[in-house]
Amino acid sequence: MRDLTMSDELLTIRCRENGPFVLPAKFVLVDHLGNAFPLPVGKENVALCRCGASKNKPFCDGSHKTCGFDGAQTAPVSAQSASDA
Numbered sequence: 001m002r003d004l005t006m007s008d009e010l011l012t013i014r015c016r017e018n019g020p021f022v023l024p025a026k027f028v029l030v031d032h033l034g035n036a037f038p039l040p041v042g043k044e045n046v047a048l049c050r051c052g053a054s055k056n057k058p059f060c061d062g063s064h065k066t067c068g069f070d071g072a073q074t075a076p077v078s079a080q081s082a083s084d085a
């Protein structure tokens with residue numbers, strides 16, 4: 001496992017409209033037993049499924065495009081935007 005240290009930099013996770021969560025590929029994702037999922041190699045960002053239809057969970061495989069996933073919700077307007085962080 002790579003040695004990653006904590007940073008004070010705030011992580012931004014983007015919700016794609018009707019699609020996955022997208023975040024920089026600088027994290028370790030472990031299963032319920034603590035085993036790390038291998039992240040896609042050579043990718044700057046990783047997409048995590050939020051529709052539940054991916055055959056490659058926890059990663060997005062594009063199935064959200066055909067499963068009718070409705071994920072167009074937006075954050076409250078009063079919430080601090082990522083650009084203000």
Ligand code: FES
Nearest residue numbers: 049050051060063
């Ligand atoms: S969000 Fe893309 S397959 Fe689920």
